[in-house]
Amino acid sequence: MTAILLGITAYGVTISIGWLTGVSKSLVPFGRATQEIAIISATGAAVTGAGALLLASVRFTTVLHIYPNGIRRYARRRIVFSIRESDLFLHWDEIAQISPGDLGVRVGSAPHPVIALTTTSLVPQAFRTHHDGDYSVAIMAHKLVSEPNTLFALLKRLHEKPHDRKLISEPSATELLRPPPLRERFRSARAHKAKA
Secondary structure: OHHHHHHHHHHHHHHHHHHHHOOOOOOOOOOOOOHHHHHHHHHHHHHHHHHHHHHHOEEEEEEEEEEOOEEEEEEEEEEOOEEEEEEEEEEHHHEEEEEEEEEEEEEOOEEEEEEEEEEOOOOOHHHOOOOOOOOEEEEOHHHOOOOHHHHHHHHHHHHHOHHHHHHHHOOOHHHHHOOOOHHHHHHHHHHHHHHO
16 A cells, blocks of 8 residues: 555656656646646645655554464554554453454455453553454464464464473474364365354
């Protein structure tokens, strides 16, 4: 989106400079190379340029670390000069339940996948994001690089089977986040659909 806005900005500036210098009047349709069009193009270039800078200054970062003794979620939100950070660590004992969820916000027809953690203790206000509650923490799975269903299955497994937590510290731990083959995922989805 930023690149598109920068392209429109460059085109608007080029039209304005071309009209002012009289070098090129072929950038607009015949009969439209007027002072008004040059002013409108310059104004539009300024607005789209400001929009591109605004979009470029917005950043959302989410990092999830899984340890044998708990989960650490780091979330950073930067909008222009406003920066908000949340660095929350939850011990496995503090997590009462891990369940799938979505924000209800849809991109096309697909909801944003979220992994909801219900906690046994109050989540401090300073460590909450705007999706968290008093006793709930939202892991925005769609912002992470791992496949959401595989991440959910791993977290659920580690929560329910404490003896499996040692697998996180082994050299082959990255294999725990490898999604199953596509054929197996389709088979599982068909079986789940048949139950519903």
